[in-house]
Amino acid sequence: xxxxxxxxxxxxxxxxxxxxxxxxxxxxxxxxxxxxxxxxxxxxxxxxxxxxxxxxxxxxxxxxxxxxxxxxxxxxxxxxxxxxxxxxxxxxxxxxxxxxxxxxxxxxxxxxxxxxxxxxxxxxxxxxxxxxxxxxxxxxxxxxxxxxxxxxxxxx
Numbered sequence: 800x801x802x803x804x805x806x807x808x809x810x811x812x813x814x815x816x817x818x819x820x821x822x823x824x825x826x827x828x829x830x831x832x833x834x835x836x837x838x839x840x841x842x843x844x845x846x847x848x849x850x851x852x853x854x855x856x857x858x859x860x861x862x863x864x865x866x867x868x869x870x871x872x873x874x875x876x877x878x879x880x881x882x883x884x885x886x887x888x889x890x891x892x893x894x895x896x897x898x899x900x901x902x903x904x905x906x907x908x909x910x911x912x913x914x915x916x917x918x919x920x921x922x923x924x925x926x927x928x929x930x931x932x933x934x935x936x937x938x939x940x941x942x943x944x945x946x947x948x949x950x951x952x953x954x955x
Contacts (some may be wrong), residue, residue: 803913804841804842804933805840805841806839806930806932806933806935807928808837808839808916809835809838809928809929811925811928812835812924814922816829817924818919821873822919823877824877826874828857828876831855834926837852837853837854838851839851839853841934842934848861848863849862857874863864865884865885866883867882867951868880870884879895879896879897882894892904892905892906893906901919902917902918902919902937905917911929912930913927913930915927926927
């Protein structure tokens, strides 16, 4: 799991709009999402997984228990059931279920590059991130399990 720990910056994003469309994300939200240049923090503490995303001026922090299905409020406002599993020291799998729609995200780290493969229905997308440092420090409100913490901030 140590290979996954860190602060990551997205430098390439392919086909994410078709995945969001397949998930039913409305056009207004899809138009605002800019994943290239976004930041992702991954950290572990025992069986807890901490994820922080900074995308399009918004910050979302969540803590999950590995292997346990939990409710999650996604950045686009959907309430999903999600499970994270650690497949190996460098592969983290996430399965989200929203109604009858399943989305699978596989994050794989090789050296200091993380490739995220996203698949739902007939659509797939790829994000590429570069490690830029150690994980950012957690805030006091980041212990909200499986839901967006009260750290949403608009930087515009």
